[in-house]
Amino acid sequence: MVDLKVKLGSLELQNPVMTASGTYGYGEEYEDFVDINRLGGIVVKGTTLHPRQGNDYPRMAETPMGMLNAVGLQNVGVDRFISEIYPRIKKYRTNILVNVSGSTVEEYVETAAKINALDHIPGIELNISCPNVKEGGMAFGTSCPSTIAVTAAVREVYNKHMMVKLSPNVTNIAEIALGVESAGADSVSLINTLLGMAIDVEQRRPVLSTITGGLSGAAVKPVALRMVWQVAQAVKIPVVGMGGISNAEDAIAFMLAGASAVQIGTANFIDPKVTEKVIAGIEDYLVRHNMTSVAELKGALQA
């Protein structure tokens, strides 16, 4: 028997496969296809202090082996998350992380403090890197001082696992990761979507209502893999890798590059059962390579 368990600081994952924020709803949407209790964890929708309507339609464009989105953090707000959604999903026997976003440091802090009180939420993922919100997210994730400020301020009020999600839309992602580590993050996750654009040439218009949007899916994998590798070299805290993971081989590549665990996003849209297949595939790989624990994969790149 191989051991798929992973420890991310205080978080214990039964396997390294989590789902990425904004692609898995609150988990419920996938109940017909996957036993949510068998996942390493789920990161629910980006949640903000106040409800958000998000951006106008169109919010999506298919691109070669990927997609652009401009959802813009549509969500019911933290209070309705706590009163309506949390009671429904707290039954899941997996790690439920809430992805937290805001436009000001105070909003991040207030939202995180409210979630700190929820017994069945063992961690948050601080989204300092959303490319689809005008003020806020983007600005925070792309400059080192603001990133450190948000992380440190949330650390003051949040005492469970604090994962910080990094933006790839920066010059030096390892530097930001180091800053976040020094500000008290328990782990980092990456990458969020890559800023991109699509044009409808017949109409001579941008496809998305916001003109630019976030690129995800298989197309971003090589970039994500490189960034995970760079960050894993730089920091001591655990790294959670994502960006285009579509099968077990992809997930294993991220772990070889230094990730302790992975998140799967866009691939769930193409195959809602992909998470279960990736878990089975990792187990298979470990057996084939005479490994006893998934932990042996971490950083086992022979370069």
Add this chain to the structure above:
Amino acid sequence: MKYLHDFTLVNSERQTDDFVVLTLQGGAEPLPELQPGQFAEVRVDAPGAYLRRPLSIHDVDYDKQQIKLLVQEVGTGTRALTALALGSTINMLYPLGKGYSLPDSKRVLLVGGGCGVAPLLFLGRYLKKNGITPRFLIGTRTAAGLVRLDAYRELGEVMVTTEDGSAGTKGYVIHHPVMKTETPDFDWIYTCGPEAMMRILAKYANKHGLSCQVSLENHMACGIGACLCCITPTKDGHKCTCTDGPVFDSKYLQW
């Protein structure tokens, strides 16, 4: 309950230059109950087609466990589907969304434009089973774009408009004589097609105090309400076309 099932392509019939009807054979399990207006997210394995393609259920035969899809070739994904050889496996995530509901009157008009005619055949069959005779009004650019009229005629009267006048009344559906009378002889409009057409019909329905159910064709990714890409503005804010729709009461939309 939603399912992820493999189907086998058992028939592929080209109707026009760009419309093909695919007949998909289910497997061992019986088909779940499908509502007219619901759709399937169809997996396409082709370069250039990454996401699934949302396609309306065009027709259902529960006894034979077959589902028909009417595919308009509009891009890489749909062209890959219509190019599949008989015997190919097609994976579908279905049934998705909320479909059309039964009317509170027997006087109904089903209005389709372009590939929007697809769900209206299944809807017509469903209405007929419930003792309501459907009447169809179908609008296309030219006579060459009319698809499967015989199948619709088996269920009820079929009226046609074409933009160039090559069949039926010249103009758009709104120009057909059936829409021109002072008091319409129908109480419910069911429609699917280009949004501009449906907006005009919604306005018409409001003016005459009719009910109007429209089926939106917003671009979507997941199809199950997880990604929030396919939203439409409603009286209650942004709603997902894939789970709260695709069929909406026109009065509920911010049109």
